[in-house]
Amino acid sequence: MDQPHRDERIIISAPIGQDADAMAALLYAEGFQPYICRSATDCSRQIAAGAGVLLMTEESLEPPQASDIFEVFKTQPSWSELPLIILTSGGESRLATLLDMVATAAGSVTLLERPLRAQTLVRSVEVALHSRRRQYQVRDLIEELARTQEKLRQHAVNLEKTVAERTAELTATVQELEGFSYSIAHDMRAPLRAMLGYSNILAEEHSAKLDETGKIYLERISTSADRLDQLIQDVLNYSRIVRGDILLSPVNTEKLLREIIESYPNLHRPDVTIEIIKPLPRVQANPAALTQVFSNLLGNAIKFVQPDVPPRIKVWAEPSPQNHSMARFWFEDNGIGIDESSQQRIFQMFQRLNRAELYEGTGIGLAIVRKAAERMGGNTGVESNRGKGSRFWVELKTSSA
Amino acid sequence: MNASSILLVEDDVNDVFFFGRALKKAGVTIPLQVARDGREAMAYLSGTGEFADREKYPLPCLIVLDLNMPGKNGFEVLGCLRQTPPLSTLPVVILTSSQSEKDIARARELGARDYYVKPNEPGRLFDLVKLMMTQCDGKEPNS
Numbered sequence: 229m230d231q232p233h234r235d236e237r238i239i240i241s242a243p244i245g246q247d248a249d250a251m252a253a254l255l256y257a258e259g260f261q262p263y264i265c266r267s268a269t270d271c272s273r274q275i276a277a278g279a280g281v282l283l284m285t286e287e288s289l290e291p292p293q294a295s296d297i298f299e300v301f302k303t304q305p306s307w308s309e310l311p312l313i314i315l316t317s318g319g320e321s322r323l324a325t326l327l328d329m330v331a332t333a334a335g336s337v338t339l340l341e342r343p344l345r346a347q348t349l350v351r352s353v354e355v356a357l358h359s360r361r362r363q364y365q366v367r368d369l370i371e372e373l374a375r376t377q378e379k380l381r382q383h384a385v386n387l388e389k390t391v392a393e394r395t396a397e398l399t400a401t402v403q404e405l406e407g408f409s410y411s412i413a414h415d416m417r418a419p420l421r422a423m424l425g426y427s428n429i430l431a432e433e434h435s436a437k438l439d440e441t442g443k444i445y446l447e448r449i450s451t452s453a454d455r456l457d458q459l460i461q462d463v464l465n466y467s468r469i470v471r472g473d474i475l476l477s478p479v480n481t482e483k484l485l486r487e488i489i490e491s492y493p494n495l496h497r498p499d500v501t502i503e504i505i506k507p508l509p510r511v512q513a514n515p516a517a518l519t520q521v522f523s524n525l526l527g528n529a530i531k532f533v534q535p536d537v538p539p540r541i542k543v544w545a546e547p548s549p550q551n552h553s554m555a556r557f558w559f560e561d562n563g564i565g566i567d568e569s570s571q572q573r574i575f576q577m578f579q580r581l582n583r584a585e586l587y588e589g590t591g592i593g594l595a596i597v598r599k600a601a602e603r604m605g606g607n608t609g610v611e612s613n614r615g616k617g618s619r620f621w622v623e624l625k626t627s628s629a
Numbered sequence: 630m631n632a633s634s635i636l637l638v639e640d641d642v643n644d645v646f647f648f649g650r651a652l653k654k655a656g657v658t659i660p661l662q663v664a665r666d667g668r669e670a671m672a673y674l675s676g677t678g679e680f681a682d683r684e685k686y687p688l689p690c691l692i693v694l695d696l697n698m699p700g701k702n703g704f705e706v707l708g709c710l711r712q713t714p715p716l717s718t719l720p721v722v723i724l725t726s727s728q729s730e731k732d733i734a735r736a737r738e739l740g741a742r743d744y745y746v747k748p749n750e751p752g753r754l755f756d757l758v759k760l761m762m763t764q765c766d767g768k769e770p771n772s
Contacts, residue, residue, distance in 0.1 A: 278668055422643035424749045429650070432751075457749060468729070516730055 234278025237263045242270045242285040264590035272300045281356040307366040311356035317342040423453045462592035464609040474514045474603045477626035481508040488523045505544035509555045511624040517600040524593040555626045560619045566612040636663045636689035638670040651758040667701025690763040696725040697713045707739035720764045
């Protein structure tokens, strides 16, 4: 028997066979599906299998059999409240006792007093079954909802899987491309080194054989090769910052700055003043990446000045205004400054604000600064006005070690 | 102790030229021998084949090693040298275009004495060669 069929069954629980048979015959004749249970056990089983209405005679309500049936009532699913019709012949007090008995288990109870008119029974069963059908609608909705939820969940799982797969593919492609460009950039340096080397030797040892124009051309070859080499080196540096392992360790920033200034001839030119206001905090950083950050900021500060203005740079640190476990390092210069409208652009790759003849550069330096700061868990920014110098800042996690 | 050499392991002809020139400019008289890749370097050092003639191919007092070479690369050469007792004491310096921290650390780990990045200007290479030669003077092989 299939479920829709069982849903409509009128389960009759009556120990006296004659009663049950009579009711069943009547209901059957009216188009219902009666089902007679002779024992409480059978009754419980049938209710569990599917029932539209339970019809019980008073006699079948005697404990202990009835308690089994009530147990089934209690374990109904949330949508279900099986209508119960009880046939009784007792008076007022009998009715009260019965109601007490079933109240804890069944929610929807109809009491029919004997002697019973056939029409009353049929009508009551009809009403009960009608209410039961409403419950089935709720059941179907709940099931539909559960199915929809399951489908949604499945979709979400699939979507996550697809996203993860696509991301992995993309990451692999990006890595491949990065590796490719790294190799290309790296391999380009060998022939370039040869060009630089030979033009250098030409200029040093064979310049007597060249006229002035020839010497200028040779100079231009060197300068162009130098610029290309700088570009390649910057691309490689950027690529290393993006791709490489950036392991953090405590870094003494005062010492690092001192070493940077000592190792870059441009930074200790006689016309350059770099004032470091101590103390500078120790930070959690990658020494190589931080060297790039500091040297690029210092390099920019002395590069972007009006001609004949001696560069003056001031470096100091303070706790970050947003986050007190971060330190903000300031690099203030007396350079040409940056329009407010250009201030975000300068941190992007290949963004240059000035003509190459005025200020040489590859447009990668500040992109390296920002990427390096980010990869060390920090950030970077600038405050500036055209003509009034710039103040670049870098925020990094302070180190207690 | 007459027979010694400097062994340059380098596949780039231009870099071989620049190195030879810098040696000459630095007044180094120890003859330069060149191996064009790692395999040839190992053949030279272990004296196999034509390299058996130690008069012609003396053991070097200094090995100048490039890292990025076809076939056997510089790291492999370092590894081989380390496992070959008579050769494991030869001073090796790296002269390469790689600036990668990983490469530097690995070369050190494998026993390279110094690590130099190939400079663009021949003048800088001249300075480096003079630095390298201190390794050669300090410890010559006892053959």
